[in-house]
Amino acid sequence: MNGFFDIPSDLQHSWLGLIGLHLREALIPVLAGLVLALPIGQLCVRLRWLYPPVLWVTTVLYAVPSLAFFVVLIDYTGQSETTVMIPLAVYSLVVLVPAIVDGVRSVPQETLAAATAMGFGPVRRYLQVQLPIAVPALIAGLRIATVSSISLVSVGTLIGNQGALGNLLADAMFYHRTALAVNSVVTTAVLAIVIDALLVLLRKVLTPWAPPSSGGTRTARRGGRRRLPGRPAQEQTVRPEPAAPAVQGAAPVKDTAR
């Protein structure tokens, strides 16, 4: 391990400095994606016809490889951190919009009706009823977005010195120091796992009413091959539900148009 944390001087950063840089480049885009995804998601929930096209556009954007995205953006934003951050924000948008839409749609109609009956206005209903119930789905999306964002920052190495921990990889190749590559991969992976764990913690703090083993570990309860129809897990019921109301909701609209 001797010299494991010695970073080549051409990076002009310490190991911790690189981690800080990496986190900044990875997390700001996710935050930007979240800020963008919340209104887009709400819009998609309100206007049902908007969701499929939005999904299509985001899927197409997702298909563009990060490397290509970075390089094409150089023409506009130069070899800067912004160039790395824009694609990452777009990718997190792709994950977050469906997560938010699914989460908000999973709020039972009765709950909304109850909130309305209690005199909640639309804003209050959104902030105090819909959003908290959507938190598990939202955090599930955030986890995927953050982890992939953290691992994609390294690709920024290719467009100059913008890859934070990924820059170690370039140096590992130039100087043929395997330890640097190991350092980069291990640090990035640990970073991703730690952030992931923090998000799980955040979900537990934000949804104190949820059973202790919801989310990733909820499957543990379902031992044996008997499936218990009585207690479906949260996300499980979320999935099929949006499809059904969407179809039902679409039919009357068509009828009135005729």
Add this chain to the structure above:
Amino acid sequence: MNVLNFINDFFSDSAHWHGYDGIPHRLLEHVQYSLIALAIAAAIGLPVGLITGHTGRGGTALALIATAARALPSFGLLVLMFVLLGLGLLPVMIPLVVLAVPPILVTTYEAVRTVEPAPVDAARGMGMTEPRILFQVELPVALPLIFSGLRSAAIQIVSTATIAAYVSLGGLGRYIVDGLYQRNYEKVVGGATLVAVLALVTLGLFWAAARAAVSPGVRRS
């Protein structure tokens, strides 16, 4: 439009259409890498996902493995494997497979596990053996979700296979990396377009395959 001009220039240049560095050859390489990686990932992810989904056991371990695998940076893994193993197909395959296994594994598991219990119980009551229940009852119902997992894995592979060019292998990433070093944006944009189109074609193929393979009774929307 700047980008559109680049695309036009790239594709109308006949020098890009033949030879070792020609579009058909690079495209073939890219497809080859992607298919091999997807096949390996499916060979790992599908059986494990089906079995754990059927028995309902090992979900926690699966989630942990998937999280850990997702946390591994594919680009970093690629360079690390390249430094360790040298030039070859193996250093490219490892990160791509690591990238593709989690989505396949997790969606397959979820798909089989969330099949409605009533038909499964009915099948069991009829005296079907466990493998037959898995393949004749659960698998057909779970197929749409399984396909969506394979699809997202395939798209990620196709778009990530570009980084293979960074460790001096072929594929469509060649255009992007070479173009970057030569300051030839026409090439970069052309390569990016090709990869994006290939990813979209993959999307279409999976849509068609799902359409053909999923029985109409369990089709969603």
